Each structure stands twice: as structure tokens, then as C-alpha cells.
Amino acid sequence: MMRLAMFEFWFAAILMSAAVFGVAFVFIRASFNANNESQLDDNRVNDNLRLYQQRLSELDQLLALGDIDTQAHSSLVLEARAQLVVDLNSPLSLTADEDFEESIKRRIQSQTEADNIQQSQRHNKSSSSADRRLLWAVSLLIPLLAFLIYLPQGLSVGGSLEWQVAERLATLNTANDARQRQQQLLSITQLLEQRVSPSRSKPELLQIQAEIYSALNQHSKAANVYAALLKRHQDNAQVTALLAQSLYLLDAESASAGTTAAALMSARVKELLASALRLDPQQYLALSMSGMQAFSEADYSKAIRHWRSALLAYGENSPQAASLNAGIQTAEARLTGQSNQSLTSEKDSQTTAHIRLRVSIDPSQRLASDSPDTPVFVFARSVTGSRMPLAAKRLRLSDLPTEILLTENDKMAAQSIAGQSQLIVGARLARSGQPVAETGDSQSQEAITAVAAVADNAVVVELVINQRK
Template identity: 25%
Template sequence: MTTFWILAAGLAGLAVLFAVTPLLLASLKPAQDPATASQADTDQAQLNLEIFRQQLAELDVDLSAGKLDQTVYEAARRDLERELLQDLGDRDPLTTVASQPSDHRTRRLPGPAVTALSLLLAIPVLAWAVYGLIGNQALIPQLEQVAASGGAGQARGQNELPPLDELVARLEQRLEQQPDDAEGWMMLGRTYFATGDRERAQSALARAYELDPNDALIVMAYAESIATNNDNQLEGRPAELISEALELEPDNPTARWLAGMVAFQRGQFRSAATTWRNLLEKMEPESEDAAELRTLISEAEQRAGLPEEARAPRVAQAAIPSDAADTADTAGASDEAPAPEGPPTGVNPAEQQDADAASASAEGNELNQTRAAGKTAGIQVQVALSPELSGRLPPNTPVFIYAKAAAGPPMPLAVQRATLGDLPLQIRLDDSMAMMPSMQLSSFPEIIVGARVSPSGQAMASPGDLQGETGPVSSDTADAVSVHIDQVRR
């Protein structure tokens, strides 16, 4: 409000300045000297008299020459005499003053200074009166509120994301008005995941699946929520849902990749390798995803007992960029998985089924025995956020803490989930978090421990994530391993 009145006063002052300046300049001109004025009037009278004489002489010449008769001559002479008398009377100060009424001799028009003073007062008063008639003072506080909210929105935009709680409230309010919006329910479910509310996430995604079971993205998101709330197990309903997603989109690369992962978890290694080989043919050979997939194929074929010459070329872990490994650093914590595809060409289906079943049974028994025996070899991990990165994201942003083999499959050996507000914190990663006995912390002599802050709430790494990793450390170290989150993923 104060700013408005200051601007209004400034504009009124500017208008007064334009109107008053010429009048003030006129009032500053020096007055004419009376003697000078009298001399000027005398000179003008002599000039008029000389002109009269010349015109009268011309009339006399015309009369003598016979160009004019006596009557016209007399009329023209009287006109000249009348004009001369009038000019001489106007120029005579004494005659002029004497001929004017007495009140006219004392009355004068307002001077420039008086007019300027009048405008100085009149313009602001008139402006105020006009604004009072057609203006709207109630708009001023509203405009100030809009400006303030705009500044807050800009400051929040610099932090890249609004608070997740605000997003949840917006989505919930919108879905109250549009309860049949399947995409809205899916967005709400994923937002619940980002806030760590897994049960409500599953309920929201179940509603989305109920509204639109023919959307592959919704089907896969629903499968992910079930697996997350079931100790990250992809067997059962999640696998069935991913099979439905594959029927809807047979060429979906994520679904096909996860189909191989389900087969791998079941111990059906040849089926997993076949699924991944088919997917590898459609990838760019030099891409990071292709390098990771070749590693998984080689691991699956090795576990299936295929001879060395029949296996896919294995990519050394040291040659895989760290970003490629990041794409699977939380595969055990989330993501969907359809049912596996059939056995590779040239293999008897019955033999393959028996071999896969036996392998899966052995894997499952070993895992159950390990968990029942309480074998929980692991390490302590201390996670902290760099001060330079603090304040960028809301406290409820998910943080994934993981361990993976320093040389081996890029899949995580153990994963824990926390939030940014929990940092700094100390947790334990151990063998009880393994999804299969052969992928335990104690199965590898050296591991890499990392932590990743995910603004999107997704398990898959993406640009904008905050991350940090250690170098190779011993998997049986008794000392706590420190992870410092000090990088922004590009």
C-alpha cells in the first residue's frame, strides 16, 4: 500500500511540473519600462501619419489624372482620416486611460505565478477525487499478496521441487473431485511411495488398476507396490501382473528385463538368460544397459551350468561405468517382474523344467536354512549428507542405502530405505536382506557401499539424484563404513 501511494504522489508531482513550468518561466520575464513603451508608441504614431500622407498624395494624383471623380475621392479621404484617428487614439496612453471606465483601470488578469500556484493545488486534488470515484483500493492488498506468493513460488522453483506433502494434498483433493481418474490414482500411489507410505501407495495403485487394468504402466506400478510390501518378493501376484503387462506391451523393455529377473529369482537361470538375450538384441551394443545385461546373462548361464564357450561374453565389472551399476542398485527394493519366458531353443522343455525346478528348490532351501540359522553376517554403514547439498530437497525424500559386489553382478546384495530427514544415520546391511543365498554380502570378498537420494522416489537412478559411494571394502570388516553423499547425478 505504501509503495502505491508513493508512486501515485510521484506521478501527480510530475504532472504538476509539466503544467507549472511554462507559467513560472513566463513570470520570470522582466517587465517593460514605461519610458520605452511611450517612445515605441510615439514612433508608431509617426509611422502611421507618414503612411496616411503617402496614401492621401496618391488619391490627389488619381483625382488630378481623372482616375477618380470628386465623390469617390471625398469618400476615400474620409476613410483614411478615420483610420488615422483610430490608430492615433489607440496609441495615446492618456486617451486610452481616459476612455476606460474607472473600474477597468484597477482590474488586472491573474499573473503566471498565481496560475501556477492554483494548478499546483488543483491537480493533486482532482487526481485524488477522480481515483476515489473510479478507482478500487481493495485491489492493492490483493496485488501485494500475488506478488508475495509469486516470490515464494520462484524461491521454491529454485529448490526444483515442492514439498511432497503438498503434492499429496493436491492429488488427494483432485481425486475427491475426480474419483475415476486412473492416472491420478497412479500418480498418488507413486507419491505415497516417495513419502515412504507403502501401504497407502498399494491401496492407491490398486484403485488405479481397478479403474484401468489395460494400462501397462498402471499394471506394473501395482505389481511394484505388492512386491515392496511383501519383502520385495516378485513371486506370486507381482509376477502375474507383469505377465499381464507383457500381454499389453510385449516389447516393453522394462517388463522383459524384469521377466528375466523373476526367472533368475526362481532359479530358472536358462530361462532368465534366454529372456535377457532376446532383450539384448534390441539394445544399442555399446550402451550401459547392454553392458549390464551382458553381465547378468553371463551370471545366469554360469549358474545354469552352460559350458564356457556357450556363454555370453562377460563384461568385467571394472569396465562397467558406475552409472550403469546404479540402474540396478535398488532392484531388490522395487520394480515389477512378469512371469519368465520359455526355455532356450534346442533344449528339451521337460528337461529344462526339471532342471529349473531342482535348481529353484535347492536355492530356496539354502536361503531358508540360512535365514533360520540366523546367519546375518554384515557391516555397519554410516551415511551423511554433504553440507553443500543440504536444504535442496524436502526431509521426506527417500534415501536408498545399498551394497553391491565390487567385482560381479551389479545387482544389490542388500538394500535399506530411509529418508533425507534421518541423515546422518547408522544402519546395518547383512545377509538377511539377500534375495538368494548366492547373492549375499558374505559371498563376495569385496563390496561397494553407496547411498542415493531420489527426489522422484523411484528405485531406478535418474538425473538429479544425490549420491555417494565408497571404494571397494572388505565384506567382513568390523569397522563402520562411511558413505558421504556429495555428488549430483548428471
């Protein structure tokens, strides 16, 4: 960006200098040609008059020596006069009623005066040369003056700021740890906040500012910058999608624990995502978030379509490919589960005991070694008596977060949850793969919940796996 700004300046300066040089050259050349032609004419007249006077002197000497007679002398004088008139190329200046010799003397006197004027002009030649040097100096000073004006008014707002930002961004690669990197990002943010104007600065600078805000989890500021960018470039699909992402993250940041993904997809976020896809049907971020929206609304077929399109846009070898493939697999499993659930809906309608649970896992409990297929056991047991679960379901880590319904059909023993008024519920990530809890497993806090006779009346209980055993 800096190089582009400097290129624009020097290109304009060179064009301006070329124009000034061209005008100066035309005027100086025209003046030189005029003076040169005038000097040539004056020299030709002087030479012709000098030759005529020499010829008359020679004829007078020949007459005095007797080499020619008077008649020959007169004839030769007339011939010299005629030749002079032809050479001067101005016979009208020698009228018939005027003495020819007097006319010649007058011309000589006039030429003498012209010579004096030329001497005066030559005397002033140094002054004329100084004027030309001044003209060239002015033409050279024009781009320099433009550069001096451009520095405070242009580079201070555009080029030099871009240069400083680029240099500071380059130092991010040398950061020793996350804390140092965050400090460097904060310094860039402070610089941009002091120098960038949402309405006047270059979009590239605003884009960098918004991305840094997002990296620092300052989603409110990022959303404000993206909104300003979108106001200036309403047909930019990428900025539209980035604004939707910032608003979604901002809502997630302020949402209470247990808020569903569907609730975080506000009407404004949905509108922005739809707009981004209208502008660019292959906008990868809008496709990814639209897949999230469809998944949160249990529209798994639509989620799969969006995520597959996003995967094509990102590429199979992109960093996003793994999470997209995992999402597609989860949506396909949920879609299969919906089909199976429809087959057992008639059977479920006959149940009399219901517990509704929403199971999720805290990100701090996810390990790099955890497989998406790691089993998650959700159970319900009696408040008093044996710790043996009365009902349980087996999920996979890739299924979380999810919402399930436990009924007497999920019984683990001869006795079920039917006839129970309250039960203890919990969830556990079984890294050992065994139903019995072992060291290294992660689990939720146990909670007591009422058993509802009707599924629609069952209160949702949040189970967050956030403890290591």
C-alpha cells in the first residue's frame, strides 16, 4: 500500500514536470529561432553593403590608374548597384527620385544603429540566460514543492501509516509467547485508533483494525468497524459475513450459560448471512455460519448442504476442513437419528415418565487426544437407594452439544424411572470407554430434577461436563 501511494505521487510529479519542461522548451526554442533568423538577415545585409563599397573603391582605383575609361567605370558602377539591389531583396527601399549613394549611406547608418542594438542585446544576453535558468529551476521546484505538501497531508494519513502498520505486523512473527503477541496487537490497535477514520481511511486499514479487534476478542469494536466498512461498500459479501460473525460472537460473549446456538442467531445475523450469500453464493464464512444456523434449528439436511459448499470453497487441505467434516458427520448422524426417532415416536407416545436434558462440554475439558467417537454416558438414578442408573443413553463426543429425552424405555435394569417423582441426573465423558467412572474421565455436576408425566412438560436440565475425575 505504501509503495502504491509513492508510485502515484511520483507518477503525478513526473507528468507535471514533463509538462512544464515541454512548455519551457517550446518558448525557449521559439525565442532562439527568432533571434537566430534575425541575426542571419542582419549579417547578410552587412556583407552585401561591405562588398558593394569595396567594389566601388576598386573601380575608382582602376579609373585613377587609367585601366578603365569613364564610360566603363559608369557601366560597372551601374552593374554593382543593380547587383546590390538584387542581393538586398528590397528594391522598394531605393526609390527612383532618391540619390542612390545617399540611400546606401542611409542604409549603412541604419545598419550601424542595428549593430548597436545587437551589442546591447548581447550585453543583456547574460540576463536572458539567467531568466532561462530561473525557468528551469522553477520547473524543477514544482515536483519538490508538491512532495513537501504531500508529506504532511498525504503520507501522514495514508502511506506512512500503512508503512508503520506493516512493520508492526511483521514483528508479530517474532513474538516469543502469546502475551508478547497480544501486547504487539494492542500497540497496533492504539496506532490505528489514533490515525484511522471510519469514513475517510482506506478500507485495507479498517479491515486490519477490525481483524485485530476480533483477535483480541473485542467484538463490539470489530462490529462497529465492519459496520462502517459495509456502509461504504454495501455490495461486499466478505465484509457482510464478517459483520455477521462479529455480532454473533458479541451475543455469545454476553449470553448466559446454557444459551442455545439457535438463540444466538439473532434476526440481524440471519439477515446479514442471507445478504452475503445473495452477493456471493460461494462466500465461505457465510456458508459456514449458515450451516451453524441450520444445525441449531435441527435442519440437518440444510446444514450439510451449506457445510459441503463451504468445504469446496475453503479446500480439502484448509485448516477449516477438519471442523467442517466433523460437522457434516454430526449432521448426518442427527439426520439418521431423526429417522429412527420417527419410527419410535409411536412407542414414545405411550411413555409416562420423561426427563429432558441438554448436554454440553466445557472447552477446557476437551483434549487433543479425544476422538470424536469417545463415548458420553448420560444417566438418571434414584435419589435414595442404589447408585445403579435407572435409565441411561450413550452419545458420542461429536454429538455435543445436544438435547435428549430420557424415558422409561431407556431403562438399565428391571426397574425404570416410571413411578419416580425425582431423580439424580448426570453426564460423563468416558475416555476409558467403560460405563463405570475411571480416573481421567470428565463429568458434569449431578443435579436433581423432577420427572414429568408428559414430555412437553419436562423442564430442560443443563448438564455441562466441566470437571476432571
